[in-house]
Amino acid sequence: xxxxxxxxxxxxxxxxxxxxxxxxxxxxxxxxxxxxxxxxxxxxxxxxxxxxxxxxxxxxxxxxxxxxxxxxxxxxxxxxxxxxxxxxxxxxxxxxxxxxxxxxxxxxxxxxxxxxxxxxxxxxxxxxxxxxxxxxxxxxxxxxxxxxxxxxxxxxxxxxxxxxxxxxxxxxxxxxxxxxxxxxxxxxxxxxxxxxxxxxxxxxxxxxxxxxxxxxxxxxxxxxxxxxxxxxxxxx
Ligand code: SF4
Numbered sequence: 001x002x003x004x005x006x007x008x009x010x011x012x013x014x015x016x017x018x019x020x021x022x023x024x025x026x027x028x029x030x031x032x033x034x035x036x037x038x039x040x041x042x043x044x045x046x047x048x049x050x051x052x053x054x055x056x057x058x059x060x061x062x063x064x065x066x067x068x069x070x071x072x073x074x075x076x077x078x079x080x081x082x083x084x085x086x087x088x089x090x091x092x093x094x095x096x097x098x099x100x101x102x103x104x105x106x107x108x109x110x111x112x113x114x115x116x117x118x119x120x121x122x123x124x125x126x127x128x129x130x131x132x133x134x135x136x137x138x139x140x141x142x143x144x145x146x147x148x149x150x151x152x153x154x155x156x157x158x159x160x161x162x163x164x165x166x167x168x169x170x171x172x173x174x175x176x177x178x179x180x181x182x183x184x185x186x187x188x189x190x191x192x193x194x195x196x197x198x199x200x201x202x203x204x205x206x207x208x209x210x211x212x213x214x215x216x217x218x219x220x221x222x223x224x225x226x227x228x229x230x231x232x233x234x235x236x
Contacts, residue, residue, distance in 0.1 A: 005083035016208030020068025027075035036141030042075040106132040132172030137163035
């Protein structure tokens with residue numbers, strides 16, 4: 001039977017969550033409830049969000065432009081181990097079917113679990129063995145510097161300083177193990193915005209790693225410009 005994934009969102013191009021031009025896949029459902037989480041809309045394991053993994057893979061294969069990597073975030077991807085395993089296995093198969101001269105495609109996964117916990121689980125280890133890098137650990141708000149005080153390059157693609165970037169393959173080591181000299185600016189924008197029209201109306205999504213206070217600052221700026229933010233994912 002085809003595995004089903006609870007999917008919050010898929011987006012292309014993503015340039016703020018890993019190097020290069022990427023496809024982003026956000027899983028739905030997270031029970032970790034980190035204080036200050038900016039993606040509270042992904043917490044509920046809503047069965048209405050289930051899609052076949054094959055459909056996500058079909059979307060990836062249909063992307064029009066270059067894909068340097070796939071970023072899987074959440075929600076908590078490892079709370080859906082069967083679907084995550086099928087997804088990562090499918091991405092690897094697609095990667096191997098690409099022409100030899102295509103830019104190598106890396107698989108980066110985010111998790112709110114610390115790496116030592118993930119690597120103790122046989123199920124999670126099998127998934128990690130197919131990925132190129134994991135950014136592991138819960139979001140800790142006080143370890144995310146305020147936007148105006150954030151030093152360039154201090155956190156790169158991490159949400160807070162406690163999180164660990166763990167390369168898992170030679171490609172992962174090449175792209176994720178050498179932060180020295182790489183600044184956040186050089187690595188691409190810190191945040192991007194996408195607007196989706198759906199059955200529930202127009203929704204604006206931010207993609208990337210805001211620094212502490214950035215979202216409140218954005219809301220205030222929008223309100224000053226006459227745009228009401230309405231329901232937002234970063235407040236209870
Ligand atoms: S930061 Fe990530 S792991 Fe933590 S509650 Fe939010 S979605 Fe879950």
